[in-house]
Amino acid sequence: MPYQSNRSQEGYLLVDHRNSPGITQADLLTIPEPMRQQFMATTGVFESPTMRCSHCGTMVVLNPQRTRARGYCQKCDHYICDGPACHHSCTPFMQRVESTQEQAARLLNIKEF
Amino acid sequence: MGKRSFGNTNWTPTATGDTTAMANTTYQAIKGASATARNEVIEIYMAGMVASTSSPTFMQFAYSSTVATTPTALAAPAYDGPLDPAAVTGATVSFTASAAGPQRSVVVTVPRLNVGINAWGGIVRWVAANREEFIVSGAAATGGEATLSAFTGGTVGALNSHIIYEVV
Numbered sequence: 001m002p003y004q005s006n007r008s009q010e011g012y013l014l015v016d017h018r019n020s021p022g023i024t025q026a027d028l029l030t031i032p033e034p035m036r037q038q039f040m041a042t043t044g045v046f047e048s049p050t051m052r053c054s055h056c057g058t059m060v061v062l063n064p065q066r067t068r069a070r071g072y073c074q075k076c077d078h079y080i081c082d083g084p085a086c087h088h089s090c091t092p093f094m095q096r097v098e099s100t101q102e103q104a105a106r107l108l109n110i111k112e113f
Numbered sequence: 114m115g116k117r118s119f120g121n122t123n124w125t126p127t128a129t130g131d132t133t134a135m136a137n138t139t140y141q142a143i144k145g146a147s148a149t150a151r152n153e154v155i156e157i158y159m160a161g162m163v164a165s166t167s168s169p170t171f172m173q174f175a176y177s178s179t180v181a182t183t184p185t186a187l188a189a190p191a192y193d194g195p196l197d198p199a200a201v202t203g204a205t206v207s208f209t210a211s212a213a214g215p216q217r218s219v220v221v222t223v224p225r226l227n228v229g230i231n232a233w234g235g236i237v238r239w240v241a242a243n244r245e246e247f248i249v250s251g252a253a254a255t256g257g258e259a260t261l262s263a264f265t266g267g268t269v270g271a272l273n274s275h276i277i278y279e280v281v
Contacts (some may be wrong), residue, residue, distance in 0.1 A: 011241040013228075020161060020234035027169035027231075031266035032130075039171055039229045052245045058224035059239075059247060085222065097151070097250045104148035104251055 115200025232270025
């Protein structure tokens with residue numbers, strides 16, 4: 001099995017506000033809580049890797065200035081987000097997607113009597 | 114299957130709260146063609162088209178908790194086609210209007226991607242890593258439909274945008 005770096009799991013986000021006023025703190029105040037915390041004020045260029053949490057599927061924009069350790073699941077060898085539920089047990093998001101699809105496919109094959 | 118690009122030109126989203134039906138032509142939605150369909154979203158790109166007024170537009174790519182009913186066939190300037198004309202592409206449903214609009218899920222454990230942009234000259238591009246795509250699985254809520262739409266707040270402005278996805 002080929003070795004894969006965890007960084008190969010990273011997506012990429014570019015927010016380019018060089019020719020724009022960008023999103024200011026005042027703009028963020030127009031967003032109702034708690035969703036306000038999900039957006040960030042950006043001016044100029046912001047580039048960051050993104051990771052999909054292996055357990056809940058959330059796409060997380062990694063904060064380049066974070067210093068504390070990020071979540072990691074040894075069972076699925078993948079990044080996990082800070083959500084408490086994601087640290088309890090290992091149920092990979094892709095496993096849930098695949099089992100849902102398998103269920104749907106099985107339903108197509110039910111014989112009617 | 115082949116990758117497809119689903120885009121729209123110079124369209125203006127409307128700031129819409131979660132679990133509220135979106136108005137026609139204020140969103141871009143992707144839905145599976147059947148319960149066994151799977152679409153993988155690889156890239157989201159938006160470019161602001163507003164000429165001279167600051168227009169913070171809090172866009173989100175998120176699952177629907179109530180899927181749209183009777184999607185309307187795409188009409189220009191919206192488009193959806195294979196990036197490789199020779200590729201075999203599976204069926205999917207992409208739309209910007211429907212009889213009853215999709216409703217964005219409010220559930221905290223349901224993922225969404227926040228891609229806020231100032232539509233006065235801003236550019237936002239998100240690209241997924243291989244096997245780390247945003248999955249749209251099946252055709253029912255929650256997970257079978259996802260929308261690119263504006264969340265409540267800001268002063269929305271016109272955008273050009275595309276979503277690159279693959280029907281698996």
